[in-house]
Amino acid sequence: MIRAHTTPQVRAAEADLLARLPEGALMQRAATGLGYAVLDLLGAAYGRRVLLLVGSGDNGGDALYAGALLARRGAQVEAWLLSSSAHEGGVAALRAAGGRIGAVRPAEFDVVVDGIVGIGGRGRLRPGAVAALEAVAGVPVVAVDTPSGVDVDTGEVDGPHVTADVTVTFGTHKTCHLVDPAAQACGAVHLVDIGLDLPEAPVEALQAADVAALVPRPHLDDHKYTRGVVGVRAGSAAYPGAALLSVAGAACGLAGMVRYDGDPAALDLVRAAHPEVVGPGRVQAWVVGSGSDTGAEDAVHRSVADGVPLVVDADALAFAALARGRPAVLTPHAGELARMLDVDRAEVEARWLEHARLAARRYDAVVLLKGRHTVVARPDGRVRVTTTGTPWLATAGAGDVLGGLIGSLLAAGLDPFAAASVGSWLHGAAATLASRHGPIVASDVAAAVPALVATLPTP
Numbered sequence: 001m002i003r004a005h006t007t008p009q010v011r012a013a014e015a016d017l018l019a020r021l022p023e024g025a026l027m028q029r030a031a032t033g034l035g036y037a038v039l040d041l042l043g044a045a046y047g048r049r050v051l052l053l054v055g056s057g058d059n060g061g062d063a064l065y066a067g068a069l070l071a072r073r074g075a076q077v078e079a080w081l082l083s084s085s086a087h088e089g090g091v092a093a094l095r096a097a098g099g100r101i102g103a104v105r106p107a108e109f110d111v112v113v114d115g116i117v118g119i120g121g122r123g124r125l126r127p128g129a130v131a132a133l134e135a136v137a138g139v140p141v142v143a144v145d146t147p148s149g150v151d152v153d154t155g156e157v158d159g160p161h162v163t164a165d166v167t168v169t170f171g172t173h174k175t176c177h178l179v180d181p182a183a184q185a186c187g188a189v190h191l192v193d194i195g196l197d198l199p200e201a202p203v204e205a206l207q208a209a210d211v212a213a214l215v216p217r218p219h220l221d222d223h224k225y226t227r228g229v230v231g232v233r234a235g236s237a238a239y240p241g242a243a244l245l246s247v248a249g250a251a252c253g254l255a256g257m258v259r260y261d262g263d264p265a266a267l268d269l270v271r272a273a274h275p276e277v278v279g280p281g282r283v284q285a286w287v288v289g290s291g292s293d294t295g296a297e298d299a300v301h302r303s304v305a306d307g308v309p310l311v312v313d314a315d316a317l318a319f320a321a322l323a324r325g326r327p328a329v330l331t332p333h334a335g336e337l338a339r340m341l342d343v344d345r346a347e348v349e350a351r352w353l354e355h356a357r358l359a360a361r362r363y364d365a366v367v368l369l370k371g372r373h374t375v376v377a378r379p380d381g382r383v384r385v386t387t388t389g390t391p392w393l394a395t396a397g398a399g400d401v402l403g404g405l406i407g408s409l410l411a412a413g414l415d416p417f418a419a420a421s422v423g424s425w426l427h428g429a430a431a432t433l434a435s436r437h438g439p440i441v442a443s444d445v446a447a448a449v450p451a452l453v454a455t456l457p458t459p
């Protein structure tokens with residue numbers, strides 16, 4: 001599991017550790033990890049030109065000590081001090097190692113180390129920092145802890161900021177490493193363990209081993225009914241494709257049986273594509289999805305009345321309030337969530353985390369906000385971010401497959417938060433597997449799920 005802690009949580013853990021360690025030890029751990037990560041990126045130190053952008057706090061201190069490490073290995077290291085004060089010990093260490101400090105001449109650098117601000121950054125970057133970033137545009141950047149200029153605890157971005165190739169963070173991940181748009185500015189994120197003892201994280205991201213432990217697997221004495229039956233109410237005579245794709249997602253094999261209870265006109269098409277699908281009957285979870293035409297309200301009503309968990313997607317989201325307080329997963333994209341909350345789409349896209357949490361609270365249900373890094377929020381504010389996927393997944397019908405997949409996990413017994421986060425992880429990973437860097441369509445994603453599940457480590 002990747003866990004992202006808040007700045008106050010990190011500060012508290014840091015204070016606890018600082019009290020038990022010799023002075024400067026924590027920063028040495030951080031700076032050493034940072035120095036080696038820069039070395040990794042450069043391939044070698046000797047003769048390489050490294051520019052440190054140094055702010056006034058400990059983030060700059062980390063950059064200076066890492067610069068000293070690189071200078072001792074033969075790199076030409078220059079520090080551009082962006083504030084009237086800088087970490088004194090770090091400045092002395094860099095000087096002692098042969099690094100240069102002061103006015104930086106226009107020169108070509110192999111890498112820029114962004115030590116402007118980390119978890120102590122407040123508000124927009126100051127003009128001097130912005131000018132420095134413009135002067136080094138195009139040079140690969142390693143960000144220290146967080147890309148300067150992004151909001152660490154929300155993942156929001158308001159104004160100029162560093163766009164890093166690599167971000168080296170310390171002790172734990174921060175929200176900005178997972179949540180867009182800030183996550184897009186991080187590049188590859190490398191975590192250096194500095195020994196912090198941390199509480200439960202409010203934001204996390206499942207990894208393959210976590211999914212392997214959560215994904216339902218049949219027991220020796222299971223039969224199709226004990227593995228769970230998922231029912232699909234999506235599609236119509238006018239929109240049979242939505243029925244086919246929702247069923248494709250539900251019929252990936254993670255539940256024991258799939259029932260289709262949509263428009264009878266679509267049932268023949270569904271059966272032709274998925275002969276294993278049966279007609280209406282008892283289920284352990286419903287998927288009420290897209291293309292139900294005018295039948296969406298009735299479909300949500302009947303599914304809620306059944307008392308089993310449900311997925312509410314697409315057209316049905318207009319009636320999501322009917323599922324309030326039920327075990328439900330609502331699966332809007334940004335535009336749909338904007339309508340559910342009566343705000344502009346741009347506001348949702350600027351503040352993913354806030355809006356996903358707000359909707360989960362307001363609808364008293366798990367909300368899965370679809371995006372590059374999908375955000376799954378529980379009413380109590382706990383969040384999982386999906387980091388699997390490929391840009392090729394932005395294709396028609398992919399959401400229908402996701403809804404069906406989550407429904408099958410609900411039917412198999414996963415709680416709504418687990419079903420949504422595991423389903424989203426599998427959906428993204430299956431897309432990557434199917435795509436192999438090339439184009440895909442939604443049915444390819446569903447078709448790749450069984451092979452993907454087979455590659456998961458056995459827990």
Ligand SMILES: NC(=O)C1=CN([C@@H]2O[C@H](COP(=O)(O)OP(=O)(O)OC[C@H]3O[C@@H](n4cnc5c(N)ncnc54)[C@H](O)[C@@H]3O)[C@@H](O)[C@H]2O)[C@@H](O)CC1
Nearest residue numbers: 014030056057058059117118119120121122124125126145
């Ligand atoms: N907390 C921890 O556990 C550890 C923290 N370390 C480093 O320490 C950093 C935090 O250090 P600090 O608390 O000194 O804070 P930072 O260095 O992140 O930033 C605070 C400084 O930047 C200035 N500043 C704030 N907002 C600014 C803006 N928008 N534009 C320009 N300057 C701005 C402030 O005047 C202040 O001096 C972490 O990000 C990490 O890099 C590591 O050394 C080791 C462990």
Ligand SMILES: [K+]
Nearest residue numbers: 114117144146
């Ligand atoms: K930084």
